[in-house]
Amino acid sequence: MGxxxxxxxxxxxGGVGNGTSTTADDEAxxxxxxxxxxxxxAEGAGEDGAGEDGAGKxxxxxxxxxxxxxxxxxxxxxxxxxxxxxxRRRRRRRLLRWSATLLALVTVGxxxxxxxxxxxxxxNIKSDKLNLGDAKxxxxxxxxxxxxxxxxxxxxxxSDARDTVENQQLGGAKDTFNGTPLADVQMLLHVxxxxxxxxxxxxxxxxxxxxxxxxxxxxxxxxxxxxxxxxNSSLGRGGPGCTVATWEKLTDIHIDxxxxxxxxxxxxMADAIGGVPVCVDANIHSHTTTGKGSGLRLAEGTHDIKxxxxxxxxxxxxxxxxxxxxxxxxxxxxxxxxxxxQLRSEAKLTNPNGLRKLAEAATRAITVDxxxxxxxxxxxxATELQKVPTERITMTTMPNRYDTVQTGRVVPTEDAGxxxxxxxxxxxxxxxxxxxxxxxxxxxxxxxxxxxxDIAVQVRNGTYTDSLGxxxxxxxxxxxxxxxxxxxxxRADTSPATTEKTTVIRYPSADLQADALRVAKALGVPAxxxxxxxxxxxxxxxxxxxxxxxxxxKAPVEDDKTPTSAETMNAADTSQCMHVDPAYSW
Numbered sequence: 001m002g003x004x005x006x007x008x009x010x011x012x013x014g015g016v017g018n019g020t021s022t023t024a025d026d027e028a029x030x031x032x033x034x035x036x037x038x039x040x041x042a043e044g045a046g047e048d049g050a051g052e053d054g055a056g057k058x059x060x061x062x063x064x065x066x067x068x069x070x071x072x073x074x075x076x077x078x079x080x081x082x083x084x085x086x087x088r089r090r091r092r093r094r095l096l097r098w099s100a101t102l103l104a105l106v107t108v109g110x111x112x113x114x115x116x117x118x119x120x121x122x123x124n125i126k127s128d129k130l131n132l133g134d135a136k137x138x139x140x141x142x143x144x145x146x147x148x149x150x151x152x153x154x155x156x157x158x159s160d161a162r163d164t165v166e167n168q169q170l171g172g173a174k175d176t177f178n179g180t181p182l183a184d185v186q187m188l189l190h191v192x193x194x195x196x197x198x199x200x201x202x203x204x205x206x207x208x209x210x211x212x213x214x215x216x217x218x219x220x221x222x223x224x225x226x227x228x229x230x231x232n233s234s235l236g237r238g239g240p241g242c243t244v245a246t247w248e249k250l251t252d253i254h255i256d257x258x259x260x261x262x263x264x265x266x267x268x269m270a271d272a273i274g275g276v277p278v279c280v281d282a283n284i285h286s287h288t289t290t291g292k293g294s295g296l297r298l299a300e301g302t303h304d305i306k307x308x309x310x311x312x313x314x315x316x317x318x319x320x321x322x323x324x325x326x327x328x329x330x331x332x333x334x335x336x337x338x339x340x341x342q343l344r345s346e347a348k349l350t351n352p353n354g355l356r357k358l359a360e361a362a363t364r365a366i367t368v369d370x371x372x373x374x375x376x377x378x379x380x381x382a383t384e385l386q387k388v389p390t391e392r393i394t395m396t397t398m399p400n401r402y403d404t405v406q407t408g409r410v411v412p413t414e415d416a417g418x419x420x421x422x423x424x425x426x427x428x429x430x431x432x433x434x435x436x437x438x439x440x441x442x443x444x445x446x447x448x449x450x451x452x453x454d455i456a457v458q459v460r461n462g463t464y465t466d467s468l469g470x471x472x473x474x475x476x477x478x479x480x481x482x483x484x485x486x487x488x489x490x491r492a493d494t495s496p497a498t499t500e501k502t503t504v505i506r507y508p509s510a511d512l513q514a515d516a517l518r519v520a521k522a523l524g525v526p527a528x529x530x531x532x533x534x535x536x537x538x539x540x541x542x543x544x545x546x547x548x549x550x551x552x553x554k555a556p557v558e559d560d561k562t563p564t565s566a567e568t569m570n571a572a573d574t575s576q577c578m579h580v581d582p583a584y585s586w
Contacts, residue, residue: 124363127373129217130258132238133245136534137212139254149193151426152384153253157240157260158185158314160232180236181262183243185314185332188253190423195387197428200336200395201419201566202329203247205232207400208409212249214242230409240367250412251420257381258369265365266311272361275304276339278313278331279577282585286312286319293318293584302577310335319584326397326410330567331578333395337571340390393571394429399563404466411466415563417501422560429562430570449514452486455539457519460493462500462542470497471548478523478543481551485522500544503553506533507540515539524553 131138144150159181183205190199213225216238223237234243240260248255261269270276279302286293296312296319298305305313314332321327363375372378399415402408419429427433449455459479463471475492482490503525507516513532516539520530523541547553562568569576 121363121375125373126367127370128239128367129241130369131244132214132241133212137245137249139248139252142254145193151193152191153255154189155244155247155255155258156187156189157183157243157258159260159262160184182232183235184232193426197392198388199423199429202397203231204325204410206325206409207231208403208411209250211246214238214245253424257372260367261365267307268361269365270306270310272358275306276342277302277304278335280580281577282580284319284580284584285586286316288318319581321579323581329397333569334576340571344390391572395569396429396566399565415565418563419566427560445514447511447514449518453488455487455515457482457487457490458493458540460542461497462544463548464497464499465545474543500542503544503547504542505530506536508534508536512539526555
C-alpha cells in the first residue's frame, strides 16, 4: 500500500500529468499494461473462472484507469477537477456506454474493442487484408437504400490457433502447436441499413462448401480453389481474408469488415467483461473417457462464467444436446445474448476501471481488417451498432443437413439460400419489418436490345444437385424453346451439368444487359435473376435446379419469412437454457 508511481501523460488522454498515484495504482503499474494475457493463464483462471479482481491484478492491469478517468493523478495531490472537467467525464462515460455495445456483440467468433479515445490503444490493434479472393468470387458492394443508408456486414471469426504457450495450454492438442489455424467459429453479423435490427448467422465449422482461390498478402503464395472442403480450413489459406472470400462466394453477401479472436483473447476478454450468466438444465461435465470434451463442469441452474470457464462454455460440444457442432453454436448464441444484456445494463457501465480493462483487453485480443485499424474507425462502428435495440437482435444457424458421403459433415440446404437472400436484401429475420411500400425498381438499362434473331444465347444445364444429380437434356430442350420464340441464334452447351439452384441469365458487360433482359422476358425469368458476370463471354442462360422439366419456366414464389430450420433466438429472451445430454450429467 502507499506505493507511488510517476505517471506519464498518455497521448489524447487529457488531464494526466506528473503526480502521485491514487489507491488504484496499488494494484496496477504501467498504464500500457492493460489486461495482459499473462494475467489470465490457463492455470490462473481455473474451471470456476478467475475472481473479479484476478484479471486485473499483477503486472500490467490497466494502472490507475479510474484515476485517469476522473482526472486524478493529474495536478496537485490527485485532486479531482471540476467545472468543464465534469462535462468531459460525462461525455466520456457516454462514449464508454456506446463502446460497450459493440463488445457485447463481438465475442466468440470475434471480439469487440472498447473504442476509447486514448490514442495508445491504436498500437494494440492488429489488422489484415479484408478479402484474399479473386474479383470474380467477390460479392457486389451493398447499395444504399432510398434514404442513403447502407447495411453493414461483419464476419466474426474464432481461431483455434495454438501459436503461443497460452493458446496451447487453453486449446490442448500438443501435437498441433504452431500448426495451421482453423476458423472454428464463423458468424456473419448483419446490421440493417436503418439500424432498426441485427441478424447473426452462424455457420457450423463442419460445413462442406467450395473455397475460392486465395492469395496470401504477406508471402504471395497462391492457394488453389477447392470443392467440398470443410469451411474452417479457409483460415489457413492466407489468413482471415480467405474466410471472408469463402463467405462471399457462398452467400453473395458483401462483407464490410471482419474481427478475429483466439483462445487467449476470449479468456482475457471474458475476464475483463466479468461474469456472464448462462444456464444448464442439468449438471454437466464435458469430458469423455478418451479425453475429449471442453472440461466444462457446472451444476444445474444459472451461473456467472468468465475467464477459462467462459472459453470452456463456448467450446463445449460433448455434453450439450446431441453433442454436435450445432449444439455448440446454440450455446455460443446464448452466451452472446446474455452478454449483450449484461453490457447494456447500467450496472456494467459504472466502473471506469473495469471499462478501461475491457478496452485494453479488447484491443489486444482481436485482429481486424484494415478498414477497422484505428480507435476512431472502431468507435464509428460502435456508434452504429449501439442503435439496434436488444429485442431486435436475432441469432440463427445456417440451415443444413448431414452430408451423404462424408460422415459428420454438413452441407447448406435450400433454406440456407433463402436465409442468405433475406440478409442480402436486408430483410429482418425477426419478421418485424414494416411492409414494403413499393416493389423493387426495374434495372436501369443504357442500351436497346437487338432483334431477337440477332441475340446470341448460349444455354447451359445447371440442374445438378447432390441428391438428384443432373436432369438430362435440359440445355437442348430450353434451346429449342428459345428458337421457337424467334431466338434463332441460341445454342446448347453440351458440357457436363453444373449446379445452379435457380435459373439465371448472365452477361459479361453493360452493352449486353438489354439483350439478356430481353431473353429473360421471353422465358418469364424475373429481371432479378439477370446478373452481370465476368465468368461468361456472352449472354448465357443457366437452366437451374428450379427448372428440371417442362418447357415453361415458373418463377419460384418467395416469401420473406425466416426458415424454421434457422433456429432463431432473440437476444432479449432471458429464458434460454442449454439442454444437457444425460450421458454427460453427474
